[in-house]
Every structure is written in structure tokens, then in C-alpha cells.
Amino acid sequence: VSWVPLQKKGEFGVLSSGSGGRVLVWVVDSDQNRLVLNAAYTLRNQQLPHSAGSKVRGSGTVGVSALALSPWDPDTFLVGSEGGLLLRCSFSSQVLAAGAPEDRSVAPRAPAVFSFRTTSGPVHSIHCSPFHRNLFVSAGTDGLARIHSLLQADPLLSVQVSDSYVFQVAWSPWRPLVLAAATGRGEVQIFDLARRSLRPAATMATGGPDSTATCLAFNHQNPRLVAAGNSDGSTEKIAQEREKFADEDSIFYTLGECGLISFSDYIFLTTVLSTPQRNFEIAFKMFDLNGDGEVDLEEFEQVQSIIRSQTSMGMRHRDRSTTGNTLKTAGCSSALTTYFFGEDLKGKLTISSFLEFQRKLQHDVLKLEFERNDPADGRITERQFGGMLLAYSGVQSRKLKQMQKGLKKMFKDAQGITFVEVENFFTFLKNVNDVDTALSFYHMAGASIDKVTMKQVARTVAKVELSDHVCDVVFALFDCDGNGELSNKEFIAIMKQRLMRGLEKPKDMGFTRLVRAMWKCAQDTAWDFAMPKT
Incomplete structure (x- = not known):
């Protein structure tokens, strides 16, 4: 059962479903103090969308095993079935359900309008994202949590949660890409998809050794709390650990x-x-x-x-x-x-x-980006370092893959890169405008921009030492013709984009524009004085 908002503002009904394939909407009759049937929907195999109907036989009903409401669209609800069907349905459907008796005061309707990819077993749980309009997650007996878009049949992503059943999945109300799953192993798994890793960010055991975590709920007042219910009849309050950062003094x-x-x-x-x-x-x-x-x-x-x-970001969200x-x-x-x-x-x-x-x-942000690559013995691979450099670069995906593929091939058995080396190079990049000027002087003087030149510029401009190995990786990325010299124009352009982190345009705090406005005003004033008086 679930509360569902009605058309009249501020009023709610009760939504119920069951294995008989029916979804019912009830309203409260305050005079008689009871629930009265307001709308009825029946899911029958022959009236399902074609993509799903081709996978089922007969004219029987679809046993409903999971139900979810969209927080974004009051007309949309999602249904999971005992046979692995996953359906998008509409409350406003006017199609009468097949085989419905005509003498009923509330005629059952067929609500299914779209079918998603079926699963190999019953769907136990569905939850719509509170942050993304078209995003929802489903889970069931196959141990997978599937991230879906309402706009396409195939899942966007499948996450292996457990080798046992998954009884419930839920999005965090606090963080857009965090979800939790209650498993048949008696565990609550927390996943953070923003980490670009499909491994659990945290695993919390519940109940006894033989218990099963059957349900869970995030606390909407405290982001650290999750409640879980177990098959032994117990409930637990689980406190999530604080977000762990690379440095204790972060x-x-x-x-x-x-x-x-x-x-x-x-x-x-x-x-x-x-x-x-x-x-x-x-x-x-x-x-x-x-x-x-x-x-x-x-x-x-x-x-x-x-x-x-x-x-640009601030202007979009002003x-x-x-x-x-x-x-x-x-x-x-x-x-x-x-x-x-x-x-x-x-x-x-x-x-x-x-x-x-x-x-x-x-x-701290650079350390988080470094740790996201799961360094081994304090080192990341050369390809991962290249990925850090090319993030937010705007390089076309095909060229990006070629550049990273070249790195992997060239440094197949290389030594890796430490955080100190990474931080030194990004300190060098923070002075990218001065670096651009210095490299331009070398270019105008007819000198080649080789690795020795880059290290000299880093010492002069940023007061840091770049390791030979880091220079080798940078030149492998930006030495287009393999002559040992840097393609300065492309290197500087991409590094400026990297520093901007996708914010699209430089920030001048308005000061540059203020100076330009004053200069324009002075020009206009001087022109007015110079013009002959009539």
C-alpha cells in the first residue's frame, strides 16, 4: 500500500496492489469513516505493451510484486511483477481492462503504457529518484540493482548487489547518486555511483547470522541514519560512517x-x-x-x-x-x-x-580525485593520470580514447605516479596563464618546447619540480607527431579547460569588465570633446 495524491490539492488516497494483478485507488469517506474504491486497474498479459507481451503467454493477470510512484509526474506509477515484468503505467488510462464486468460501478482499466526489459525472476522493489526526473532503480531475486531511465527499455546500469535476493532498494534523499539495498545475506549495502565504482561504498550487517534484511528506510532528518527490518522480526537503526576523506585533516x-x-x-x-x-x-x-x-x-x-x-554555473542557478x-x-x-x-x-x-x-x-579535491582511481601502493597508472588531465577537456570521445589507448600501450609495465608528482603538476597548471606566456616566449625565440624546457618553466613560474616520468606521460599525450616537442597550442587550451572544470568561461569577478567599461566611457567622452560644436 502507498499514499497517493489526488487531483484535489491537499487530498490523498490509498494505493493498494497484490498478486491478483489489480491496482486499486481508495479514498477516505469521512462521513462513514471508511475507504471507498475510487479507481481500479487490472494488468492482463494480452493488454501489456508489445515488447513485454511477446515474452508472456496466455490471458491471465500479472501478479504485482512491487509498486512505485513518480515524485515528478502524478500520472505515472511503476509496477514490478512476479514474472519479472517491469511496467510504466498511467493513472489516466481510459482503456478498459479485458474481461472486466460491465455492471461494476468502478470499471477496471488497463494502465500499462510502456515495458522495460524483463528480469529472470520476481521484481521485489522499485524506487524513483528524488533528484532525477526519469531515473529509477529496481531489484529482485537475481541479486542485481538495475538503474533505469523512464525513456528507454534497457537499463542504464546493472550493479551486482548480492549473490542472494535483494528485497528492497532505495535512493538516498540526501545525495543524488547514493542508493541502499537490503539483501538476503542480512546486509545493507550502500552504493555511491558518483565514485564511478560499482563496489559497495559501505556494507552494514543487520540482525543475527541467519537473518535476512527485508526492508530499509533512509532517515529524512539525519543523513547518517538508515533503518532496516529483518526476517527475525527485529528492526535496527544503522548509523552510517562519516564520509571518509583521504586526509584526516581534510x-x-x-x-x-x-x-x-x-x-x-x-x-x-x-x-x-x-x-x-x-x-x-x-x-x-x-x-x-x-x-x-x-x-x-x-x-x-x-x-x-x-x-x-x-x-556560467552561478548564472544558470541564480x-x-x-x-x-x-x-x-x-x-x-x-x-x-x-x-x-x-x-x-x-x-x-x-x-x-x-x-x-x-x-x-x-x-583535498585533488586528493579525492587521486583516491578515486584506487591507487596501488600509493601510485596510480599512467593512463589514470592521463584521465585526470583530460577530465573536463572537451576533447572528442574518439580522440580521447586514442590518447588514453596510446598511454596504456606505451606505459604497459611502467612505475606509476605518486600523489606528490600529481600535485606538483597541478600546481604547475594553476599558473597556466603564466605558463602560456613563458612557453610563447620560447616559441617566438625559435626554441623547441621539449621536456627540459617544461621543467625549467615549472621551476620558474610555479616553483615546483616536475619528475621526468610525469613529463614523459604529458609528452606522450600532447606530442602529436612524436618528435619530442610539445604541441603548445593544444596543450594550453586543454589545460585551461581542465582548470575551469567545465564552468565554460573565465571568471574575472567583474573587474575586467569594469576596466573595459571605464575605458569605453573615456573614449566616448574624448570623442565628444573632439567633435566640433554646432
């Missing part, structure tokens, strides 16, 4: 419960990752209204607002009261404001402390 441990942050903080932090230090220095000086070298919360919020508005997208923090303290200004929000923030925060943030 800055994310101080930003919110379980490493969670607000949407407004996310927009700001994404911008911080890709913005040069000098731009922040200018922004702080512009909004340090009293000139004491510090900014208070009110001044910092002005800095935040300007920074967000200058990013305040819109009609859609519910709001970045305003008035009246409440976010994780960032508490971090910078204390619990009472009366502290002061200096540019030096903010730049140190930016440095730690960039270090």
Missing part, C-alpha cells in the same frame, strides 16, 4: 554533517576551485569597505554574490523564486559562513586566511 570534515554542504556553498566552492588567487585578492580589496584588511560577513556575502554571478532555486543565505548560517566567521557569525576574514582555505580545498 577541510571537508569541517563543512557540514557527513561532508554534506548546501547548494549555495557548492556553487561558491566550485568557483573557488577554478579562480586564480590574484582575482580573489582584487575582489577582497574592492569589497573591504572600511579598508582594515578584513571583511565581515556582510562584506563577504557581497564577494560571494559577485563571484557566483560571474560564473535566484529564481518560481523554480525554488535560491542562493540567498540571509537569516541562516551555511557551513562556509560558520567556518569563516564562527558560530556567532561575528568573526573577520582576511585575504590570507581565505587563500589558505582555497589552497587546502584544491589539495
Whole structure:
């Protein structure tokens, strides 16, 4: 059973289903204090969509074993069957169910409008994503959790949860790509698909050694809590561990419960990752209204607002009261404001402390990206390092595969790359504009841009030492003709895209545009003075 919203705002009915192939909608009769049948649906094999009907025989009913409502579309509900069918259905269907008696006051209708790929056994659970309109997950006796789109028959992804049954799957209400599964082995498995790994991020045992985890539920008030029910009749409250970061002193441990942050903080932090230090220095000086070298919360919020508005992502998600997208923090303290200004929000923030925060943030995010590749003995493969360099690059997928394939072939039995080597190279990249200038000088002087030149530029511009092995990998990626010289134009363009992290355009905090506007105004004024008076 499940509550279902009715057409009249604020009213709910009860949705029920069973093995007899019927889905019923009941409404509450307040006068008689009982449930009254409002709508009926019957699933029969001969009235299923063709893609599913071809896999079943006879004219019998479809035993319903799982049911889910779409939080995005009140007309859509999903049905899983004992025979492995997975169907998208519509409450507004007007097709009468086959064999339905004509004398009934509520005539059963045939609701199925689309069929997904069938499974090898009963479907035990379906859950629609609270974050993605067309995404849902299903699971059953084959031990797989299948991620589906409402728009296509085949699953997008299949995750091996257990070698036993999976009795329930559920999306996290807190994190868009996190889901949990209750298994016949008595375990609750937590998967984080954002890690690009199909292995469980956490496994939590429930009940006794012979018990089965039959159901689960995330807590909608506390992101760390999950409740699980067991076959022995017991229920348990399971506390998830805090998000584990690579370093014990990671800055994310101080930003919110379980490493969670607000949407407004996310927009700001994404911008911080890709913005040069000098731009922040200018922004702080512009909004340090009293000139004491510090900014208070009110001044910092002005800095935040300007920074967000200058990013393509910030502009896409700017305040819109009609859609519910709001970045305003008035009246409440976010994780960032508490971090910078204390619990009472009366502290002061200096540019030096903010730049140190930016440095730690960039270090922690880079370490997370490094750890995501599952390093062996503290090293990742050359191909994985190449993948880190080419992320957000915009390189066409065919060329990207060719570049990575070349790396794998060239460094088949190589030594791997440590985090220190990775961090040194990305420190070098943070100064990409100065690197571009330095390499251009070499090019104009007629000197080739070889590995020795790159190491010299890194020492001069970024004060870091690049290892010979890292240089070998970089040149293997960007030495197009194999002559030992760097293709400077393509290298710089891709590295700038990498630093921007897909934000699409540079951030100038409005300062560059302010200077351009002043220059244009001066030109117009000078032109007015130069024109003869009539």
C-alpha cells in the first residue's frame, strides 16, 4: 500500500496492489469513516505493451510484486511483477481492462503504457529518484540493482548487489547518486555511483547470522541514519560512517554533517576551485569597505554574490523564486559562513586566511580525485593520470580514447605516479596563464618546447619540480607527431579547460569588465570633446 495524491490539492488516497494483478485507488469517506474504491486497474498479459507481451503467454493477470510512484509526474506509477515484468503505467488510462464486468460501478482499466526489459525472476522493489526526473532503480531475486531511465527499455546500469535476493532498494534523499539495498545475506549495502565504482561504498550487517534484511528506510532528518527490518522480526537503526576523506585533516570534515554542504556553498566552492588567487585578492580589496584588511560577513556575502554571478554555473542557478532555486543565505548560517566567521557569525576574514582555505580545498579535491582511481601502493597508472588531465577537456570521445589507448600501450609495465608528482603538476597548471606566456616566449625565440624546457618553466613560474616520468606521460599525450616537442597550442587550451572544470568561461569577478567599461566611457567622452560644436 502507498499514499497517493489526488487531483484535489491537499487530498490523498490509498494505493493498494497484490498478486491478483489489480491496482486499486481508495479514498477516505469521512462521513462513514471508511475507504471507498475510487479507481481500479487490472494488468492482463494480452493488454501489456508489445515488447513485454511477446515474452508472456496466455490471458491471465500479472501478479504485482512491487509498486512505485513518480515524485515528478502524478500520472505515472511503476509496477514490478512476479514474472519479472517491469511496467510504466498511467493513472489516466481510459482503456478498459479485458474481461472486466460491465455492471461494476468502478470499471477496471488497463494502465500499462510502456515495458522495460524483463528480469529472470520476481521484481521485489522499485524506487524513483528524488533528484532525477526519469531515473529509477529496481531489484529482485537475481541479486542485481538495475538503474533505469523512464525513456528507454534497457537499463542504464546493472550493479551486482548480492549473490542472494535483494528485497528492497532505495535512493538516498540526501545525495543524488547514493542508493541502499537490503539483501538476503542480512546486509545493507550502500552504493555511491558518483565514485564511478560499482563496489559497495559501505556494507552494514543487520540482525543475527541467519537473518535476512527485508526492508530499509533512509532517515529524512539525519543523513547518517538508515533503518532496516529483518526476517527475525527485529528492526535496527544503522548509523552510517562519516564520509571518509583521504586526509584526516581534510577541510571537508569541517563543512557540514557527513561532508554534506548546501547548494549555495557548492556553487561558491566550485568557483573557488577554478579562480586564480590574484582575482580573489582584487575582489577582497574592492569589497573591504572600511579598508582594515578584513571583511565581515556582510562584506563577504557581497564577494560571494559577485563571484557566483560571474560564473556560467552561478548564472544558470541564480535566484529564481518560481523554480525554488535560491542562493540567498540571509537569516541562516551555511557551513562556509560558520567556518569563516564562527558560530556567532561575528568573526573577520582576511585575504590570507581565505587563500589558505582555497589552497587546502584544491589539495583535498585533488586528493579525492587521486583516491578515486584506487591507487596501488600509493601510485596510480599512467593512463589514470592521463584521465585526470583530460577530465573536463572537451576533447572528442574518439580522440580521447586514442590518447588514453596510446598511454596504456606505451606505459604497459611502467612505475606509476605518486600523489606528490600529481600535485606538483597541478600546481604547475594553476599558473597556466603564466605558463602560456613563458612557453610563447620560447616559441617566438625559435626554441623547441621539449621536456627540459617544461621543467625549467615549472621551476620558474610555479616553483615546483616536475619528475621526468610525469613529463614523459604529458609528452606522450600532447606530442602529436612524436618528435619530442610539445604541441603548445593544444596543450594550453586543454589545460585551461581542465582548470575551469567545465564552468565554460573565465571568471574575472567583474573587474575586467569594469576596466573595459571605464575605458569605453573615456573614449566616448574624448570623442565628444573632439567633435566640433554646432
